[in-house]
């Protein structure tokens with residue numbers, strides 16, 4: 001079975017100096033662990049902190065991209081870039097794990113179509129419109145509601161991304177932004193990492209009407225393994241300064257996936273861990289090496305192999321191919 005993770009913050013760790021070619025003890029993701037995990041591919045996000053000015057954001061995105069390209073090239077016996085199903089399967093046939101590229105925070109685009117096109121040419125296949133603050137494109141779910149959804153620039157960007165074939169990612173955006181994107185986008189969209197509001201009230205999670213809205217237009221909502229998204233028991237939990245409490249059971253992740261499937265159908269759900277962007281995970285999933293536990297868990301909940309295959313990669317790959 002092919003497994004494609006919709007969101008991993010590996011490039012942030014790379015630019016801080018971590019060598020992903022090494023089998024680093026105690027980390028969530030590196031190339032040797034990916035190989036051992038049986039995972040087929042992962043979207044590595046060029047993550048742009050909201051605090052960076054737009055020019056700084058662009059420079060930081062390209063700096064991460066260069067370091068990512070350097071590390072992938074240096075480990076061509078383990079990994080290779082992919083942009084779609086075909087390239088992923090070709091890599092897999094050679095025993096290589098596929099690295100897809102995303103951009104997390106459209107601030108780096110500078111509102112310029114040329115930057116969007118350049119990133120697409122470099123292999124970037126989704127752009128998360130914002131991060132933790134409102135930006136020039138749209139409101140964040142953790143912002144102040146500057147625009148009431150998409151800005152005029154954001155509305156223009158939706159059209160440009162549709163034309164170019166870049167997937168629009170609405171993780172981190174406000175609910176009004178998701179509604180605006182659903183009203184404008186003529187292509188299916190993605191929500192690459194988060195969970196369900198019905199089971200945990202964290203602002204980053206999606207309400208059922210938007211899960212349904214995304215899936216009914218052919219899109220995909222990808223479930224995370226981050227404790228704060230999984231249960232309100234972790235409201236106020238500081239991921240950087242843990243208080244020693246036990247992490248949520250893997251069953252909580254399965255609960256969110258089951259709920260998303262109940263709302264969206266099995267064609268509308270995917271996996272988006274947020275590895276390396278978080279310090280804590282649900283129990284058992286501390287390393288990508290144990291990702292098979294998630295698949296086993298879904299089997300134990302009664303999902304068939306073909307249903308799990310859809311969630312594990314096919315739904316996200318379908319959203320990517322639908323952009324053409």
Ligand SMILES: [Zn+2]
Nearest residue numbers: 104172193277
């Ligand atoms: Zn994120």
